[in-house]
Amino acid sequence: MAEVRLDGVVKRYRGLAHDALQETSVTFKDGLFTCILGPSGSGKTTILKLLAGIEEVTSGRIQFDGVDVTNVTPERRDVAMVFQSYALYPNMTARDNIAFPLQLRGLPRAERYRRVDDVAAMLGIGPTLDRQPRQLSGGERQRVALGRAIVREPKVFLLDEPISNLDANLRMTTREELKRIHAELKATFIYVTHDQDDASAMGDEVVVMAAGRIHQADKPSDVYHRPADRFVASFLGRLPMNFLTGTVSDGDGSMLLHGEGGLAIDLGPRANGFRTPEGQVLIGIRPESVLATRAVGATTGVVGKVTLTEVVPPDSYVTASVDGWSVRARVVEGDELQPGDSVRLRFSLRTMHFFDPSSEQRLETASVEEPS
Ligand SMILES: Nc1ncnc2c1ncn2[C@@H]1O[C@H](COP(=O)(O)OP(=O)(O)OP(=O)(O)O)[C@@H](O)[C@H]1O
Ligand SMILES: [Mg+2]
Numbered sequence: 001m002a003e004v005r006l007d008g009v010v011k012r013y014r015g016l017a018h019d020a021l022q023e024t025s026v027t028f029k030d031g032l033f034t035c036i037l038g039p040s041g042s043g044k045t046t047i048l049k050l051l052a053g054i055e056e057v058t059s060g061r062i063q064f065d066g067v068d069v070t071n072v073t074p075e076r077r078d079v080a081m082v083f084q085s086y087a088l089y090p091n092m093t094a095r096d097n098i099a100f101p102l103q104l105r106g107l108p109r110a111e112r113y114r115r116v117d118d119v120a121a122m123l124g125i126g127p128t129l130d131r132q133p134r135q136l137s138g139g140e141r142q143r144v145a146l147g148r149a150i151v152r153e154p155k156v157f158l159l160d161e162p163i164s165n166l167d168a169n170l171r172m173t174t175r176e177e178l179k180r181i182h183a184e185l186k187a188t189f190i191y192v193t194h195d196q197d198d199a200s201a202m203g204d205e206v207v208v209m210a211a212g213r214i215h216q217a218d219k220p221s222d223v224y225h226r227p228a229d230r231f232v233a234s235f236l237g238r239l240p241m242n243f244l245t246g247t248v249s250d251g252d253g254s255m256l257l258h259g260e261g262g263l264a265i266d267l268g269p270r271a272n273g274f275r276t277p278e279g280q281v282l283i284g285i286r287p288e289s290v291l292a293t294r295a296v297g298a299t300t301g302v303v304g305k306v307t308l309t310e311v312v313p314p315d316s317y318v319t320a321s322v323d324g325w326s327v328r329a330r331v332v333e334g335d336e337l338q339p340g341d342s343v344r345l346r347f348s349l350r351t352m353h354f355f356d357p358s359s360e361q362r363l364e365t366a367s368v369e370e371p372s
Contacts, residue, residue, distance in 0.1 A: 001158050002030060002064045002065045002155040002187075003030040003063075003064070003066070003189050004027070004051060004062075004063070004064055004156055004188055005025075005026070005027045005061065005062070005064075005066075006024050006025060006026050006047070006050070006051075006061075006062060006071070007025050007060055007061040007062070007063060008023050008025055008059070008060040009021060009023070009024050009025070009057050009060030009061070009062065010022065010023050010024070010051060010057065010058045010059045010060055011050060011057060011058050011209060011212075012058040018211070018212065019214055021043045021046050021050070021212050022212055023059075024047075024213070024266065026214055026217060028188055029188070029205065031186050031188055032205055033179070033182050033189040033202055033203055033205075034189065034190050034191065034206070034207060034218075035191045035193055035198060035199035035202060035203035035207070036048075036185050036190065036207045037194065037195075037196060037198075037199045037208050037209070037216065037235075038209030038210055038235075039194055039210060039235070040194060041083070041171065041211075042209040042211060042370065043209055043211075043212040043213075044160075044192040044193075044194075044209060044214065044350055045160055046212075047190075047209075048160055048190065049064065049081075051079060051156070051158055051190065052077065052158055053069070053072060053073060053074035053077050054074055054081075057070060057114060064078075066222070068219050077156075078154075078155045078156065079154050079155070079157070079158055080101075080148075080149035080150075080154040081158040081160070081251045082142075082145050082148075082149045082251050083145070083156075083160050083161045084158060084160040084164075084192075085163050086141055086142050086144060086162070087145075088144060088148075089133075090132065090133050090134060091132065091140040092129050092132065092133075093129065093132055094120075094125065094128050094129045094130070094131055094132075094133070094136065094140075094144045094147075095113065095116050095120075095129040096343070097145075097147075097148055097246070098116045098144060098147040098148045098151050099112040099113065099115075099116045099151070099265065100148060101151060101152045102151060102268075111134060116129070116147070117129075117149055117150060119147045119150050119151045122147075122150070122177070122181060123146060123147050123150075123187050124177075125143045126146060129229060137165075138165035138166075139163075139165050140342060141165075142164075142165050143174075146159075146162055146198070148184070148363055149229075150181065153187075154187065155187055156187060156188045156189075156190065157188070157190065158184075158189070158190050158192075159189065159192065159196070160192045161192055162191075163175070163178075164193075164195075169256065172306065173292070175198065175201045175202050178191075182202075191203070196235070196338055199220055199291075200220040200221075200224070203220050204225050205217060205219060206220050208228075208231075208232050208236075210231050210235070210288065211293070215228055215231050216228035216232045226329070226362070227353060227362060228361070228362050229355065229360050230243070230282065230284065230360035233284045233353055233355070233358070234266070234284075237287075238288075239287045239317065239328055240287075240328070241285065241353075242284065242285050242287060242290065242327045244260075244263075244283045244285075244325060245258050245260065245280070245281075245282050246258055246259035246260070246263070246280075246281065246283060247279060247280055248267075248277065248281055248283075251266070253269055254267065255267040255269075255349055255372075257283065257333070259325055260324070260325075262304075263322060263323035263324070263325050265302050265347055266301075266349075267347060267349045268348065268349055269346070273301075273358065277354050277363040281354045281355065281356070281357060281363065282354070282355040282356065282357040283352055283353070283354060283355075284349060284353040284355060285352050285353065286351065287328035287329055287330055287347070288315070288330050288350075288351070289330075289347075289348065289351035290327060290329035290346070290347055292317075292318050292320065292329035292330060292332065292335070292337065292343050292345055293332045293335055293344050293346075294336075294337060294341065294342075294343065295341075295342040295343050295344035296342075301344050302322055302344065302347065303322070303342060303343070303345075304320035304321055304322035304323075304327070304342075304345060305320060305341070305343070306320050306337050306340060306341045306342075307319050307321050307339060309338065309339065315330050316331040317329065317331060318331055318337050318343060320345060329343075
């Protein structure tokens with residue numbers, strides 16, 4: 001087991017105009033399953049390569065359990081990395097591919113194969129062990145690559161999108177298996193993915209990255225419910241979050257939101273202990289938190305016109321135009337809406353996210369107890 005730490009690490013590749021990794025400090029906790037989540041090119045694989053020691057840091061330090069390993073060779077770091085491209089030895093059977101690290105250690109053949117059988121059973125690839133990589137499907141190859149890492153029993157697992165080739169069902173069961181394997185091995189898992197479902201299904205913690213920078217490191221539910229900035233807010237969620245720049249003010253017992261183009265939304269009474277930032281704010285609200293109902297002769301509330309309908313099982317959504325603002329909303333069960341229909345939208349203060357319009361950082365809205 002090991003706690004893994006990057007301390008002020010920068011990575012610059014030759015020929016790349018920007019830093020692949022801007023100055024970054026982050027701790028991957030001992031024995032936890034941490035997912036690094038971010039779009040393509042954000043620097044996820046770069047972090048794994050630095051931790052594995054197959055790329056050198058440009059500056060900064062790397063520590064395992066408080067010991068500086070910045071200049072330690074990959075072989076002496078006791079980490080196993082499963083690459084995005086799962087490089088298997090093409091002329092070896094799956095069994096020998098998995099057994100290879102044990103052969104390097106000089107384990108006797110019978111012992112090697114016994115351990116391979118255990119790992120293969122764990123991964124459900126027993127029947128493929130006598131085949132060569134070219135005789136395996138992409139998903140099976142990924143499992144063999146995983147097996148080769150597991151059989152080494154390292155302190156740290158570095159997994160780079162190891163299940164991206166699996167179909168949806170197999171992906172789901174493999175996630176469960178990986179969690180089980182993690183619980184059994186109690187090692188530190190660092191798992192790179194661009195799939196938020198991977199992160200929320202497996203991650204004890206999630207590190208959200210974009211353009212070489214960590215935007216948030218938190219529990220999966222926190223990155224979803226309390227995104228640290230606009231990027232995290234927009235990257236997570238089934239459907240894109242709605243954003244609106246506006247001014248919030250305290251009306252007559254009610255919070256009022258004035259957007260551009262004459263849009264005015266009554267957000268309801270200020271909830272107990274909930275501090276709404278007043279003044280210019282960037283507001284984010286998830287489509288699932290805006291409720292759309294058919295508006296028959298409605299004159300109060302927020303009324304808009306449906307421009308688009310879509311189904312995201314089990315719910316239906318509409319996109320509506322309200323005073324020039326295009327907003328996506330969840331249709332209340334039982335209502336059927338068509339483009340052109342009048343729709344009433346309900347917003348709640350509780351489910352809104354408030355960001356500083358210039359820095360795009362989250363504005364704190366949690367209740368703060370004043371010392372008495
Ligand atoms: N050896 C290299 N030389 C130059 N630039 C590189 C090298 N490796 C990566 N990069 C660049 O560094 C940035 C980060 O790359 P990285 O592979 O870490 O991204 P990633 O988040 O893993 O993306 P993906 O999800 O597509 O795998 C990218 O802009 C990439 O083009
Ligand atoms: Mg990558």
